[in-house]
Amino acid sequence: xxVIKTQGVTKVYNPDKIPVNALNGVDINIEEGEFTAxxxxxxxxxxxxxxxxGGLDRPSDGEVFVGGQDxxxxxxxxxxxxxxxxxxxxxxxxxxxPVLTAKENVEFVMLLQKRSKEERDQRxxxxxxxxxxxxxxxxxxxxxxxxxxxRVAVARALAPKPTFILADxxxxxxxxxxxxxLLDIMARLNKDENMTFVFSTHDQRVIDRAxxxxxxxxxxxxxxxxxx
Amino acid sequence: MIxxxxxxxxxxxxxxxxxxxxxxALGVWAALFMTGFATGMIKSYISNAIDxxxxxxxxxxxxxxxxxxxxxxxxxxxQAATEIAQRADVKAVTVRTLxxxxxxxxxxxxxxxxxxxxxxxxxxxxxxxxxxxxxxxxEGKRKNEILISRAIAEKLxxxxxxKLVLNMQDLxxxxxxxxxxxxxxxxxxxxxxxxxxxFVARKDLNRLLTLTSEGAVDPADLGHEIAMLLEDTKNLxxxxxxxxxxxxxxxxYKEISPDLELYESQMEFVSTIYLSIIMLALTFGIINTMLxxxxxxxxxxxxxxxxxxxxxxxxxxxxxxxxFLGAVAAPIGLGLGMLTIYFLGQHGLDLSMYSDSxxxxxxxxxxxxxxxxxxxxxxxxxxxxTAILAALYPAYKAIKLKPVxxxxxx
Numbered sequence: 259x260x261v262i263k264t265q266g267v268t269k270v271y272n273p274d275k276i277p278v279n280a281l282n283g284v285d286i287n288i289e290e291g292e293f294t295a296x297x298x299x300x301x302x303x304x305x306x307x308x309x310x311x312g313g314l315d316r317p318s319d320g321e322v323f324v325g326g327q328d329x330x331x332x333x334x335x336x337x338x339x340x341x342x343x344x345x346x347x348x349x350x351x352x353x354x355x356p357v358l359t360a361k362e363n364v365e366f367v368m369l370l371q372k373r374s375k376e377e378r379d380q381r382x383x384x385x386x387x388x389x390x391x392x393x394x395x396x397x398x399x400x401x402x403x404x405x406x407x408x409r410v411a412v413a414r415a416l417a418p419k420p421t422f423i424l425a426d427x428x429x430x431x432x433x434x435x436x437x438x439x440l441l442d443i444m445a446r447l448n449k450d451e452n453m454t455f456v457f458s459t460h461d462q463r464v465i466d467r468a469x470x471x472x473x474x475x476x477x478x479x480x481x482x483x484x485x486x
Numbered sequence: 487m488i489x490x491x492x493x494x495x496x497x498x499x500x501x502x503x504x505x506x507x508x509x510x511a512l513g514v515w516a517a518l519f520m521t522g523f524a525t526g527m528i529k530s531y532i533s534n535a536i537d538x539x540x541x542x543x544x545x546x547x548x549x550x551x552x553x554x555x556x557x558x559x560x561x562x563x564x565q566a567a568t569e570i571a572q573r574a575d576v577k578a579v580t581v582r583t584l585x586x587x588x589x590x591x592x593x594x595x596x597x598x599x600x601x602x603x604x605x606x607x608x609x610x611x612x613x614x615x616x617x618x619x620x621x622x623x624x625e626g627k628r629k630n631e632i633l634i635s636r637a638i639a640e641k642l643x644x645x646x647x648x649k650l651v652l653n654m655q656d657l658x659x660x661x662x663x664x665x666x667x668x669x670x671x672x673x674x675x676x677x678x679x680x681x682x683x684x685f686v687a688r689k690d691l692n693r694l695l696t697l698t699s700e701g702a703v704d705p706a707d708l709g710h711e712i713a714m715l716l717e718d719t720k721n722l723x724x725x726x727x728x729x730x731x732x733x734x735x736x737x738x739y740k741e742i743s744p745d746l747e748l749y750e751s752q753m754e755f756v757s758t759i760y761l762s763i764i765m766l767a768l769t770f771g772i773i774n775t776m777l778x779x780x781x782x783x784x785x786x787x788x789x790x791x792x793x794x795x796x797x798x799x800x801x802x803x804x805x806x807x808x809x810f811l812g813a814v815a816a817p818i819g820l821g822l823g824m825l826t827i828y829f830l831g832q833h834g835l836d837l838s839m840y841s842d843s844x845x846x847x848x849x850x851x852x853x854x855x856x857x858x859x860x861x862x863x864x865x866x867x868x869x870x871x872t873a874i875l876a877a878l879y880p881a882y883k884a885i886k887l888k889p890v891x892x893x894x895x896x
Contacts, residue, residue, distance in 0.1 A: 314792055314890040335796060342794020349893065353789040357494035362487070369487045370794050418794070 260323070261422050261454050262288040262311055267320035269306050269477075280306040282477040283320065288422070288470075291452040293445065295459050295468035303477040304458035305426055311456065312345050312424045313337045325421050342370055346415030348425035352407040354399040360410045361386065361395040367418045385413035389443050405436025412443060422454035429461045441467050488799055492806035495779070506775045507815040513764040514819025514865055515826065521757040522827045522855030523835070528749045528756070530850045535746055537612055538674050540739045541713035543726055548735040550710055556585050556695055557657055561733065563709030570714060570729055575721045580607035581709040583691045587654035589634075589684060593643035599683050600652060602691030611715055614672065614685065621646035621670035630690050632666035635680035636673045644668055652684075656695045657708075664694050677845040757861040765872040772876035776808055780880045787884050788892020797885040804884050808877030809870060816869040820862065830855035 269281040281303045288294055296304045309315035310322055313329050322329050324344060332340055341347075354363045361382050368378045386392050389409040391402075399407050408428060415423045425444075429437040445467060447453045457464055465471055473481040496503055536542060545566070547558035560566065563581045571579045583602030588595055605624040609615040614633070615623040624631050632650060639645060648668045656662045666686060674680055692705040716725055722738050730736045740747035780787070787800060834852040837844060841851035 309890045312792075314893070338791060338794055338796045341792060347789075347792055349789065351785075353785065353893070355491070355786065355790075357491065357498060362490075366487060367793050370796075370799070414793070 259290050260287045261290050261292075261325060262286070262456070263323040264307075264311065264317075265321045265323075267307070267310060267317045267322060269303070269310060269315070270318045273318065280477055281310070281317070284474075284477070284479060286472060286479065286482075288454065288456060290454055291448065292470055293448045293455050293468055294470040294472060295457045295465050296472045296474060297459060297465055298474035298480075300460075302474040304474055306477075307474065308424050308426050308456065308458050312347060313341050342367060343418060344421045346418065346420035346423040348408070348411050348415050348423060348428045350427040350430045352399070352404070352411045352431075354407055354410055354414070356399050359396050359398055360391060360402065360413075363399070363410055364413045364417050367414065371418055381417060382413075385416055386410075388416075388447065389413045390439075403436070405432050405439060408432060408436070408440055409443060412440065412447075416447065416453070422456060425455065425457045427459055427461075428457060429459065429464055434463070437461065437463055488803050489806055492803045493810055495783075495803070496807050496810050498779070498783075502775060502778075503811070506771060506811060507818065509771055510768055510812060510815030510869065511819035511822065513768045514816055514869065515823045517757065517761045517764045517865065518820070518823030518827055518857055518861070519855075520760040521861055522823075522830065522857045523853060524756045524760070525753050525857060526831075526835075526853040526855045527849055528753050529856055530853060531848055532746050532749055534674070534676055534848050534850060535743060536715075536739055538676055538679055540742045540746070541611060542716045542719060542722060543714050543729070543736060543738050544742055545712040545729070545734045545736050546710060548733070551735060554584065554586055556655060556710070557659075558710065559583075560709050560712065562707060563712055564707060567712050570712065573725070573728075575717050575725055577715040577717045578607065578610040579712060579714040580604055580611045581688070582608075582711040582713060583688050583695065583708055584710040585654045585691060585695060587652050589638070589642070590651050590653070591642040591644045591648065594641060596638070596641065598638075598652075600654060600691060601683055601685050602688035603685055604688055608685070611713060617672045617674050618670045619673045621668065623670055624685065624687050625669065626687060628667075630664060630666045631669040631687060633670045633672055633685040634668055635683070636671050637677060637680045638684065639668070639671050641681075646671060652686075654694065656697060662694050662697055675841075675845050675850050676848040677842075678848065680845075753858065757858065757864065761861075761865065761868045765868050769872055769876045772808060772811065772873060773879055776804065776877050776880035777883065779807065780804060780884050784887060784892045787887055788889040791887065791889040792893060801881045801885050804881035805874060805877050808873040808880075812866075812869040812873035816866050819869075820865060823857075824862070827855045827857050 264284055264286050267281055267284045268279070271278040271280055284307060296307060298304050306315065310317050311324070313332070317330060329337065329340060355366065358366065364382045364385055365378050368381065383392070386395055389412055391406060391409055391413070394402060394406060399410070402410065429440060432440065441464060444455055448455055457468070459465060469485050471483045472479055545560065547560055550558040567579045567581045570576055581604065585600045585602070587598060587600055589598040605626065609623070619636060624633060634644070634650070642650065644650060646668050650666050650668060651663055652666055653661055653663045689705070692708040696705045696708060716722060726736055726738050740750070790800060831854055834854045836852050838851045844851050
């Protein structure tokens with residue numbers, strides 16, 4: 259079953275001034291449970307593709323289906339609700355809320371979803387345990403290492419029980435040990451919970467662990483390699 | 487979670503937040519201080535005017551106010567005053583005889599209003615006996631005693647026991663000269679009043695004004711003014727209405743002296759004016775700080791929208807941050823202000839160095855601060871409105887962000 263499907267997606271920045279074609283007709287299907295890395299040189303359109311798939315940006319042309327729903331038709335507010343319930347994000351710079359503890363950061367999206375306190379408490383505990391940070395529940399982001407922050411970000415992305423997780427260069431700011439640790443966690447979640455992961459990355463260590471590698475060059479898919 | 491997030495956001499930059507809280511608290515304190523000072527001065531002016539000049543209610547002959555001729559006297563003023571004094575809502579009553587004339591010494595002369603008073607009643611009504619700074623109050627030991635102010639004593643170069651000559655028009659229109667001996671010098675702190683009035687015993691003045699009337703008027707029953715103080719000014723209009731007679735002109739202090747009504751009405755607005763000005767200035771400070779707080783976390787706001795926090799919640803979060811700012815600052819300012827007002831209300835602010843100027847306007851050199859009770863609940867409302875208004879623009883900027891652009895910001 260396709261979790262994500264794009265058809266002829268193009269993205270042109272500054273169409274009225276100096277047009278920049280970030281994506282040129284990208285067609286991609288990502289199935290449930292895939293562990294996909296989107297790779298390519300800088301400026302190839304990786305982040306743009308992720309933003310469009312995640313509903314953070316709109317395509318200039320083409321269609322984006324997430325779980326069968328055409329998200330390019332949704333209004334801004336509908337998109338926000340859609341992201342809240344269906345998509346988990348892991349950002350390159352972690353982007354945790356600095357004034358909240360690790361536990362509160364993970365709990366935050368569930369509060370937006372109006373989940374009960376019991377459900378939130380249980381899920382936060384499970385997720386913090388699964389990323390190995392049960393003892394850091396009450397620490398604020400500034401008290402955590404980069405690797406620990408990114409693991410909290412993964413827990414936060416998983417908290418709303420999304421359909422898939424988008425991770426934009428998730429290991430870019432991490433050392434080798436933290437990167438391995440993070441990849442182990444994500445691979446385990448992918449295997450045990452059949453969670454779909456889509457990364458944009460330059461990192462060979464991530465590419466080596468991916469089961470599908472989609473290479474973008476100049477806004478087009480130049481190679482789509484499955485390693486199953 | 488949004489209130490918690492807003493509260494913690496407030497303390498991301500504690501120095502900046504504390505500076506702004508200090509500014510708002512100082513503004514609230516300043517508004518209270520200025521209101522207390524202005525209200526204290528206005529009350530002092532009104533109180534001095536009522537105590538020394540107009541009382542709460544005055545009764546005159548209907549034509550007296552126009553040209554203040556001695557012939558426009560009241561009928562049976564003593565009996566009327568006795569009846570009025572029996573009312574429970576009336577604190578003190580006195581009958582006065584009023585004349586206009588010239589007072590002169592060997593060194594000079596000036597126009598003057600002569601008040602013929604019953605010394606005992608006058609001391610209850612105006613506390614004139616408490617304002618004697620040299621000599622004694624009118625004791626009635628001998629005829630033609632006079633109280634003059636320090637200002638007149640200086641101008642006419644006289645002192646206690648000096649002789650002065652008063653020239654007045656009597657009931658027949660004849661000029662009546664009479665010699666008076668200064669027994670006391672008073673100082674009320676109201677310069678215009680002090681420079682324009684002298685006090686003599688009413689029986690002495692009545693005798694002089696009826697000298698040529700050949701018994702047509704009983705000197706004991708001559709009076710131009712009945713003045714009274716009430717127990718409570720809430721009953722002002724009721725008492726005024728109850729004692730009115732067709733042959734009298736009964737006026738309350740607001741009608742006698744419209745400036746008092748003007749000042750009284752100003753007391754209602756003075757706090758609103760001060761608060762508005764100070765809060766308007768603070769609005770820009772809050773806008774600036776809130777805008778900085780929004781602009782420096784654009785990426786975070788974009789991330790919040792990215793993970794599903796809708797625009798309404800973002801908007802509410804920014805607004806709450808501003809409301810919390812006011813909620814912390816206002817009580818601090820109110821507390822400091824209340825302490826200041828309490829202290830200066832008890833001990834007063836001594837402005838003796840400006841006493842000459844203040845006395846020119848009938849104000850006391852010591853200002854006792856007073857703030858109407860309603861101001862204490864007006865202030866939190868003003869601060870809350872200011873904070874909300876000031877946060878509108880930063881909150882609008884926040885919800886106009888595009889998540890993808892905001893996340894890209896460094």
